[in-house]
Amino acid sequence: MHVTTVTPLAADSGPPLFQWKWVDRNADAIVQRLVEHISLTGAALGIGLVVSIGLAVVSLRYRWSYPVILGTTGALYVIPSLGAFAVLVPFFGLTFVSAMIPLATYTLLILVRNIVTGVDQVPNEVREAAVGMGYTRGRLLWQIELPLALPVVIAGLRVAAVTTIGLVTVTSMLGLGGLGYFIRGGIQTPIPNPTMIIVGVGLSVVLAVVVDLVLWLGERVLAPWSRKVRAR
Template sequence: MNWRWIASNLDTIRDALIQHVQLTGLALLFGFLIAFPLALLAIRWPRLYTPSLALTGVLFTVPSLALFILLMPFTGLSMATSLIGLTIYTLLILFRNIVQGLRGVAPDVREAARALGYSRARQLFGVELPIALPVIVAGIRIAAVTIIGMVTVTALIGQGGLGRLFITGFTLDFTTPLVVGFVLSVALAVAVDLLLVALLYWLTPWQRGVRG
C-alpha cells in the first residue's frame, strides 16, 4: 500500500465514493418507483405476474457492459446511461420481493381491514405494506448490494464511482488504487446493508418481540 498516494488523492477518492453512493441510491429509488406500481398491478391482475417476471428476468440477464453499449447511442457517455442500466438491474429483485411480500399478507387480515371500513389505499399503506416490509426490505438489501458491485462497471463509460480507482490501478499497473476501491466497495455494501437492517428494525417495532 502506498499511503502517500492515498493522502495525495483523498479528494479523488472522496468524489468517487460520493458518486458511487449517488448512483446506487438513485438506481434503487428509480427501480422502486417502477417496480412498486408494477407489483401492485400484478397483485390486482395475477395474469400480469408471469410476463412481468419474465421481462424483468430477461433484462437482468443482459450483460451489463452490453446493456451500457446499447444505451450509449441514445444517452451517450452520461450518468443517464449508468442510471438506466443500473435501474434495470434492480427491477427483477424489487418486483419479485414486493409481490411476495404483499401476497404473504394473510387473507383474514385483509378481511378485518375491510370490515373496519378501510379504503383500498388505506388498507394497502396502513396494513398490508407494514406486514410486507420485512420481505420488501430484504429485496432492497439484495438489490443494493448487487448495484454497489455493478456501479464499478460503469467506470468503463466514464462514470463508475469507485470503479474509476480500478481503472486507474489497471492502467498504471498500480495496486494501491485497486485495494482502496475494493475495500471501500465492500465497506459501502456492508454499511448500506446494516443501515437497511436498522431501518427495518425501526419501522417494525411489533417484530422485535418475535425476533427476540
C-alpha cells in the same frame, strides 16, 4: 463538474503493494469518487423502487400479469451490464442516463418479487378485519398490506443495494466516476498500481457492508414487530 486529479504512484513512497502516502495525497479524489458511487447507487435504488412498486401494484391487481412482469424483469436482469451500457451509449451518449437505465433495471426483479411476496404473506384475517372496518382496496394495500410487508421489502432492497454497488463500479467505463475509476486506473496505468485497485475494491466492499447494515437497522426501527415474529 470539477474532477479531482489523481497523483501518480511514486516508486519510492512505500511498500509496492499498498502505499498510504498515495492515499493521503489523493484523499480528495477518493472522497469525490466515493460520493459519486453513493449518488449513483442511491439514484438507481430510488428509481428502481418507485418503478417496482408500480409493477407490483399491477401484479397484485391483475394476477395474470405477474408471471409476465416477473419474466420480463428476469430477462432484463440476466443481460450483462457492459452489454447493456454498450447498447444505450449510441442513443444517450456517455451520460448519466446511459448508466442509470441498466442500474435501475437490475433492481426490478428483486424488488417486484419481494413486494408481491411480502403482500401475499399478510394474514387473511388482517385483510378481512380491515375490509370489515370499511377499507377500500387501495387503502388496504397502502395502509395495511405494504406496511406489514415492509420486512420482506427491505430484505429485497438490501440485496438490490449490494448488487447495485457492485454494478456501479462498471460505470467508470462511461466516465461517470464511482470507485470503479480507481480499479480501472490501477489496471490501465503504464505501471500497474495495486494501491488504486485495493482502494477501489476495498471501499466498494466497505460501502456495501455499511449500506446493508443501515437498511437492516432501518427494518428494525420501521418494523419492530418482525423481530417478535422471528423470535416465535
